[in-house]
Amino acid sequence: MTLRIPLNAKVSDACTSEGWRLASPRSDQALSLQIYLSTIHLPSDTNENDHIDWYVDDKLCQGFSSSKTWEILRPRDAEKDWAPLVWFKGSTPKHAFHLWVTNLNRLPTRSRLASWGLQISTDCCLCVGSVETRDHLFLHCPFAQVLWSSGFAKLRLPPIVFADWSGLMAWAKGSTTATPSTLRLLLIHAIVYAIWRQRNNLIHNQNTVPPLNIFKEIDRLIINSITARRKMKNFRKLMALWLN
Template sequence: MIVLKITFCDSLNNVSFWGIKPKACDSWLWRSLLKLRELAEKFIKCNIGNGAAAWFWFDNWTPLGPLIKFMGEGGPRALSIPIEAKISSVYDLQEWKLQPPRSDKALALHVHLSTLTPPNTLDRDDCYAWEIGGKNCGGYNAGRTWEVLRPRSTIKSWASTIWFKGSTPRHAFNMWIVNLDRLPTKCRLASWGMQVSTHCCLCSSSSETRAHLFIDCTYTKVIWSFIFSKLQITNLRLSSWNELMKWAASRSTSCPQTLRLLIVHALVYTVWRQRNNLIHNQITIPPATIYKDIDRQIRNSITARSHMKKFRNLMPLWLR
């Protein structure tokens, strides 16, 4: 957590927190805090009071941002203002003590400061605020800060078929990886330069790709035939991953979308687990047994979520 109110104590030797250079002897925690400065400085705004605490070069007290970044490392020399100067030391007798501008950036700073009333020793103390979009959050706001640091992308068209309400977490995560085609299938392993056979270990007849493993493999086709027979679905042939996702996203009275998603999630998860079981443990399980395992998983999912509206009528449709 980043602390909003930054107090510069004697241990910093009167050096701005924003200008400290990391040292090899620093603790891990201190180095971690210093790394966060780039993220934090865009949110911490210094509101000038008497100018006694705010740093002229490092604090974000003008619309130009930290002046050391606006003017560059040569700024202190160009304006004849020490790098460690406080704002209160840069004005005298109601005037800003600045050298005549010799660059466009220096001129922009002069123009801005000319619109400000120099701080007065009788004014309130300088203070710091956490601002997002020019608005004071009244303190650190984790939610709004996260949205700025990690803006949301547009919702993917397939999101509802992966992260649907009532999904089994491990099934959904595995389905997410599969949909992105990130599973380490043998073809992908070979494309990375690994010396492995690309033949499917379940049928040994074709190269092991995502589409083959979950759709075209004769081993998986047997499982699909059991499922389609149970659902009383005929004349349906899936030929690609996109077609499978399209079928999972569709709906009908006899086979609602939620039931289809449970089936696809469970089949993809179980077939991939059996593939790994065969490769790493040399254990062969017939498709009929895998189907029974999928059947049990679907029944358990429906039973555990029977209180949810979309799951209430699924069991009769699955057990018919």
């Protein structure tokens, strides 16, 4: 957009007490700017020094405020009901971030990649028995079910087969004396992360690891997480529950 005003010009060079002195617009942007200028007060023609005022949401700020500007550019939405299941106190950051993306169904599973036009097989690489969707990969794939069964056995629970992702999230919200919510979330975060890591390991490195070996890693991850946070109130009793 060009207004045909010298780069070093002052406001007074483009405005008088009677109005703006601007050349006829040659673009839609220049026209939009001139229309906007016609809706605001003309600059003062006094000899006072110019100054800049920073307004956010029509409110004058005492100087530039990055936080207020950020809030108006990215307004907050109401907290999602799944947020405490993803960002719970004591979660492992990389596990929480991965579960956040998974919960939103934004992972580049093979079915999603194919829907974007990639000419690839949509078969699940862990079982080669079904289309690789989020729900299949993390809930219904035989590889995943071995991990869930092993996890439920550690919690002394009968095997549970979740119909869909919302079923898993509903179970995560539950809590009992033997399986408090924090312990359930640690298990879910670790299993979902481990499945995706092994899926990528198989695709990119052709490295196959049996699910029971993967669960040994999950077991160690959970033990380490509990140990590192053992002084936190919601972690104090988890080690006994996990190892009992």
